[in-house]
Amino acid sequence: MRRSKLPLIVTAFVILFFYLPVFVLVVNSFNAARFGGAWEGFTLAWYAKLFHHREIWASVRNTLIIAISATALSVVIGTTAALALHRYQSRLQQYHYLLIYTPLVIPEILMGIGLLLFFVAIGVPLGLFTIFLAHVTFCISYVAMVVLGRLQNFDFSVVEAALDLGADLPTVAWRILIPLLSPGIISGALLAFTLSIDDFVISFFVAGPGSTTLPIRIYSMIKHGSPPLINALSTILLVVTFLAVLISQNFMEEEQ
Amino acid sequence: MKASTGKANEWFLSLPSLMWLLILFLLPTLLIFAITFKPPDQFGGFAPGWTLHTVESLAQPNYPAIIWRTIYLSILTTVVCILMATPVGYVIARSRGKWRQILLLLVIVPFWTSFLVRIFAWKVLLHPDGAIKQALLACHIVSTDTSLLYNSGSVLLVMVYNFLPFAILPIYAAAAKFDFRLVEAAQDLGAHKFQSFMRVFIPGIWRGLITAVLMVFIPALGSYVIPDIVGGPSGEMIGNKIAQRVFVDRNLPHASGLSAFLTVAVLIPMTLVMVMQKRKQKAEPLIEEDA
Numbered sequence: 139m140r141r142s143k144l145p146l147i148v149t150a151f152v153i154l155f156f157y158l159p160v161f162v163l164v165v166n167s168f169n170a171a172r173f174g175g176a177w178e179g180f181t182l183a184w185y186a187k188l189f190h191h192r193e194i195w196a197s198v199r200n201t202l203i204i205a206i207s208a209t210a211l212s213v214v215i216g217t218t219a220a221l222a223l224h225r226y227q228s229r230l231q232q233y234h235y236l237l238i239y240t241p242l243v244i245p246e247i248l249m250g251i252g253l254l255l256f257f258v259a260i261g262v263p264l265g266l267f268t269i270f271l272a273h274v275t276f277c278i279s280y281v282a283m284v285v286l287g288r289l290q291n292f293d294f295s296v297v298e299a300a301l302d303l304g305a306d307l308p309t310v311a312w313r314i315l316i317p318l319l320s321p322g323i324i325s326g327a328l329l330a331f332t333l334s335i336d337d338f339v340i341s342f343f344v345a346g347p348g349s350t351t352l353p354i355r356i357y358s359m360i361k362h363g364s365p366p367l368i369n370a371l372s373t374i375l376l377v378v379t380f381l382a383v384l385i386s387q388n389f390m391e392e393e394q
Numbered sequence: 395m396k397a398s399t400g401k402a403n404e405w406f407l408s409l410p411s412l413m414w415l416l417i418l419f420l421l422p423t424l425l426i427f428a429i430t431f432k433p434p435d436q437f438g439g440f441a442p443g444w445t446l447h448t449v450e451s452l453a454q455p456n457y458p459a460i461i462w463r464t465i466y467l468s469i470l471t472t473v474v475c476i477l478m479a480t481p482v483g484y485v486i487a488r489s490r491g492k493w494r495q496i497l498l499l500l501v502i503v504p505f506w507t508s509f510l511v512r513i514f515a516w517k518v519l520l521h522p523d524g525a526i527k528q529a530l531l532a533c534h535i536v537s538t539d540t541s542l543l544y545n546s547g548s549v550l551l552v553m554v555y556n557f558l559p560f561a562i563l564p565i566y567a568a569a570a571k572f573d574f575r576l577v578e579a580a581q582d583l584g585a586h587k588f589q590s591f592m593r594v595f596i597p598g599i600w601r602g603l604i605t606a607v608l609m610v611f612i613p614a615l616g617s618y619v620i621p622d623i624v625g626g627p628s629g630e631m632i633g634n635k636i637a638q639r640v641f642v643d644r645n646l647p648h649a650s651g652l653s654a655f656l657t658v659a660v661l662i663p664m665t666l667v668m669v670m671q672k673r674k675q676k677a678e679p680l681i682e683e684d685a
């Protein structure tokens with residue numbers, strides 16, 4: 139077979155392109171130079187500074203509170219939505235699908251400004267609670283899509299059999315649906331959690347005084363702060379995400 | 395009896411997400427249009443009554459330039475992403491077993507970093523004291539006063555970097571389902587390499603290509619953080635103007651007016667594609683769920 143080398147060359151170039159900034163960032167987090175143009179010696183000073191940065195730890199706390207609560211609620215709502223979308227082929231579900239699907243494609247800034255207008259219009263004070271509501275809103279769609287994907291090879295006759303044998307709905311949900319769907323629900327939850335932790339644009343629009351999340355803190359550091367501190371913070375985040383994904387991947391393989 | 399309990403179950407399952415998204419997604423989106431016609435008040439909210447003042451002030455002379463820049467940067471980003479992603483998707487789909495897993499992982503891993511951190515990494519790289527400028531200076535490709543940062547070029551570069559995986563994944567997903575024997579058949583029948591690629595492979599993955607275009611073009615139109623961090627005044631897009639109206643002069647009706655415009659700009663390609671998809675193939679989800 140005659141095959142061109144060009145696609146391979148492009149692929150190698152793209153992978154280099156993907157890793158260059160990440161690599162430079164990690165290296166610079168150990169660089170004594172402030173802007174990393176030249177190597178001025180190995181240092182852990184930036185990590186030490188980071189460790190004593192109280193505002194960062196406060197924002198990490200806020201981020202985790204929001205991520206955990208938003209994931210919990212969006213998993214419930216997203217999973218029921220996926221069940222409805224998979225089980226019923228009605229007019230209602232066509233609109234339902236559209237409503238779930240659209241938030242995935244529209245730019246984040248539009249969801250951010252829309253929610254800000256809504257909260258201002260009904261007089262909800264901006265803060266952690268409004269960020270939580272916003273995060274649940276976009277997480278529902280992602281959870282629903284992931285669970286819906288897993289439902290494609292789910293056999294509903296099991297549920298019908300249980301219902302025919304006299305089980306009530308809560309029993310069916312608790313004893314059959316949730317155990318069988320758990321791989322889909324867990325990957326949906328992981329996705330929601332990651333997206334919530336990383337969200338900047340929507341959070342920035344609906345945040346109020348005292349509700350600074352980690353991405354909002356990072357943004358203000360980029361705008362006004364010290365670059366090496368962000369390098370160090372990013373490297374830690376990279377290691378944490380890497381470990382989290384590794385663990386969840388292992389967990390997922392065991393499930394299957 | 396059975397039918398009515400079925401209907402009740404359907405509502406029971408649909409109501410939570412339906413209500414949540416109607417109130418916290420659809421209603422806020424409609425509010426964007428409504429508040430465009432509200433006068434602002436001095437506390438950063440909006441006053442009662444209706445006005446056309448915002449709509450008139452949107453005809454400001456500097457807006458057309460920014461709107462034009464937003465559109466051409468988004469189109470350019472999409473074109474570059476598709477041109478780079480198609481060979482990559484092709485290579486990943488043609489590789490076997492372990493290699494395919496490794497390549498996919500190589501594409502995804504850098505994007506486990508935070509979105510802001512990735513943009514920041516480019517700011518550091520492109521900075522006058524950063525690695526790229528120093529390397530280019532050493533090779534005498536640029537002079538000391540060339541700026542790699544704060545122009546449309548740096549915005550384009552970082553947008554391509556950020557959106558490229560969203561083009562690669564759907565193209566790969568479509569290419570993985572493509573029957574490569576068709577390409578071999580075309581070549582056996584005398585088509586040369588490029589011909590068989592363009593006339594057999596590309597039409598074979600058109601669904602993936604369209605998804606890729608949407609996944610890049612629509613978020614690109616709404617870019618705000620990328621031009622904000624690496625763009626500077628000469629790289630501003632509509633998103634920056636919306637944010638300035640919200641965070642700098644707190645004029646929510648004005649921000650709404652710009653957002654309403656952006657919403658319409660986003661809905662046009664979305665509906666176009668939906669209509670096209672409906673015509674080509676009936677009611678199949680646009681996104682590959684396993685991508």
